[in-house]
Amino acid sequence: MEGAGEEYDGFVEFHRFGVAGGLLLRKGQQLSLPFQLHPLPVQERILEAFGRLGFQFKGADLERGHIHGLHQSLSFYQEVEYVAAPRGRRGRRLTRGSPLWTSLCG
Numbered sequence: 001m002e003g004a005g006e007e008y009d010g011f012v013e014f015h016r017f018g019v020a021g022g023l024l025l026r027k028g029q030q031l032s033l034p035f036q037l038h039p040l041p042v043q044e045r046i047l048e049a050f051g052r053l054g055f056q057f058k059g060a061d062l063e064r065g066h067i068h069g070l071h072q073s074l075s076f077y078q079e080v081e082y083v084a085a086p087r088g089r090r091g092r093r094l095t096r097g098s099p100l101w102t103s104l105c106g
Helices: 041-052
Strands: 056-064 076-083
Antiparallel strands (some): 056 076
């Protein structure tokens, strides 16, 4: 998680769901359940376009906060970072690309 100019590990609840079977979770106990999230089709096309432009994936993290002018139901957004691409059309050098996702689950 990143916020206020610093990175830190943290837990933020963004979704609740039921689990099958008997599960007793005691007060104060934490349990992580692995799951995978896949990008929405439009997000997948954007990521592919960054790759075709020569950008290389640098990393992804969650940023605490809201993007001005955008309705968000969560208290964070995902930032996906890419490093510099070679010179693009018209000789312009693109130095950084960071698509921001406000919805991970479509």
